[in-house]
Amino acid sequence: MKTSEIVEPGLAMTFPGTSRVEMVMGMPVSVDIRTALPARELTPLLDDAFAWLRWVDDTFSPVKEDSQIGRLNRGQTIRQIPELIEVLHRCDELRQATDGWFETRINGVIDPSGYIKGWALERLSRALCNAGAGDHRLDAGGDLRVRGSAAPGRRWRIGIRDPHTDAVRKVVFANDLGVATAGGSTVVNPRTGRVEERLASVTVIGPDLGVADAYATxxxxxxxxxARRFAAGLAESGDYQTMIISRDGQETSTRGFTAYTGAGARLAG
Structure with missing residues (x-):
C-alpha cells in the first residue's frame, strides 16, 4: 500500500515554494517546500536536502560495498561516524521495544533499511524547519513526513492507497505527522528467516517517521x-497509531488512527 498527497482543486498552483524529485536509495524521493522563501534560499535548501539523502545512502546501504554498513558486514574497519552509532543504537532499542520483531541482523547481515529511510526524512524535516522552511512534505517510496501547511490554513491531506486496487482507501489530515507503510517491499520474518506475506499492508502514523517505519515493519x-494485539498495545501510549489491511481486504484501525481520518479531522483542516 502506498501513500500520496491529495491536492484539492484550485490549490495545486497557488502555493509558494518549490519541489524536486530525484532517485535516491533506489526510489523516487520528493522534497516539496510550501514556505514562501526567496528562490535564492530555496534552491540551496533542495541541493542540501538531496546531498544529505545521498550521504545517508552511501553510508547505510547494505548493498554498497564501500558503505559503512557494507564494510561492517564484511568485518572491515569502519569510520566512527556519530550518525552510524546513533542509528545502530536506536535499532537495538526498537528491537527490544518490539520483542525482536524489528530486527536489523538477520542471518548475520546488518540491514537497517526498515528504519533508515524514515530516520533520514525525519532528520531532514527538522533541518528544513531550522532553516525556516517549516511547511513541507517529504516522500520516499511512499513513506511521508509532513509539517506545517499545504497552503494557508490547509492541513496536508495524505491518501493511503489500497494494496489491492491502488485506489485511495483513507485520507489522513495532519499538520505534523510521519506516515510509514510496510507491505510494498519485502519484509522478512525474523523468527523464520522467510519473507512474510500474511498481511497486505501495515500503516503506522506518529511523531517520528523513523520509529513509525520500524513499527510498521x-x-x-x-x-x-x-499484529492486532501489538498495535492495540502501542496505541495505548497515544503516540503511534496503526491501520492493518489483511490479505482479504479487511481493515483494522486503532481508535487514534481514525481520529486523523474522520469528520473531526476534516473539519479541523
Whole structure:
C-alpha cells in the first residue's frame, strides 16, 4: 500500500515554494517546500536536502560495498561516524521495544533499511524547519513526513492507497505527522528467516517517521493475530497509531488512527 498527497482543486498552483524529485536509495524521493522563501534560499535548501539523502545512502546501504554498513558486514574497519552509532543504537532499542520483531541482523547481515529511510526524512524535516522552511512534505517510496501547511490554513491531506486496487482507501489530515507503510517491499520474518506475506499492508502514523517505519515493519512481520494485539498495545501510549489491511481486504484501525481520518479531522483542516 502506498501513500500520496491529495491536492484539492484550485490549490495545486497557488502555493509558494518549490519541489524536486530525484532517485535516491533506489526510489523516487520528493522534497516539496510550501514556505514562501526567496528562490535564492530555496534552491540551496533542495541541493542540501538531496546531498544529505545521498550521504545517508552511501553510508547505510547494505548493498554498497564501500558503505559503512557494507564494510561492517564484511568485518572491515569502519569510520566512527556519530550518525552510524546513533542509528545502530536506536535499532537495538526498537528491537527490544518490539520483542525482536524489528530486527536489523538477520542471518548475520546488518540491514537497517526498515528504519533508515524514515530516520533520514525525519532528520531532514527538522533541518528544513531550522532553516525556516517549516511547511513541507517529504516522500520516499511512499513513506511521508509532513509539517506545517499545504497552503494557508490547509492541513496536508495524505491518501493511503489500497494494496489491492491502488485506489485511495483513507485520507489522513495532519499538520505534523510521519506516515510509514510496510507491505510494498519485502519484509522478512525474523523468527523464520522467510519473507512474510500474511498481511497486505501495515500503516503506522506518529511523531517520528523513523520509529513509525520500524513499527510498521515489525507489525507486518508479526502476522495477523499478533499484529492486532501489538498495535492495540502501542496505541495505548497515544503516540503511534496503526491501520492493518489483511490479505482479504479487511481493515483494522486503532481508535487514534481514525481520529486523523474522520469528520473531526476534516473539519479541523
Amino acid at each position: 515489525a507489525i507486518y512481520a508479526m502476522g495477523p493475530a499478533l
